[in-house]
Amino acid sequence: MLHYKQKKNQTSKGNRLLISVTVLGSAGPLRFVVNEEELVTAVIDTALKSYAREGRLPILGSDLNDFLLYCPNAGTDALGPLDTIGSQGTRNFMLCKKPQPVKRSEENDMLSVKESVPSAARKGNGTWKSWLNKSLNLKISSH
Missing domain, CATH: 3.10.20.90 (Phosphatidylinositol 3-kinase Catalytic Subunit; Chain A, domain 1)
Known part of the structure; x- marks a missing residue:
């Protein structure tokens, strides 16, 4: 054994x-x-x-x-x-x-944000950064 x-x-x-x-x-x-x-x-x-x-x-x-x-x-x-x-x-x-379920008020907030975004940005005619720069008219000065 x-x-x-x-x-x-x-x-x-x-x-x-x-x-x-x-x-x-x-x-x-x-x-x-x-x-x-x-x-x-x-x-x-x-x-x-x-x-x-x-x-x-x-x-x-x-x-x-x-x-x-x-x-x-x-x-x-x-x-x-x-x-x-x-x-x-x-x-x-x-x-x-765990993914948290979207609350009803958050869905309404998301809809209002989506409605405020111009259609050109939603269609994907550029990146979100270019849309943001165009919409805020950000310009970098040299001095």
Whole structure:
């Protein structure tokens, strides 16, 4: 009968993984160790706490229900909150805020902005920068 020592990165709950979580809009990834059996919600919570503890910008908040975790190699669908992190077979993830639904008043504001934009700018007859320069009559003087 062969006896073997349990590997260092194995515990009674499973393997531990060093994962990298890139936060959309942040300078660099967060790296931390998780158990492969941990749920996606626990990983999001750990990432948000680590992000806040490091004082990173932009400020994200702490409500883990406002965020989705993506696996860049697995397609465009976000991971389910009850999925295990080790089931993906990868160690790189991306954390993004959930898209916020447009409120009714914001839709009306967007319509009024669209109506105030000249039709030439809306049709794409130039870039928005050229339209802005023309409409504001910005001229740079030499001295």
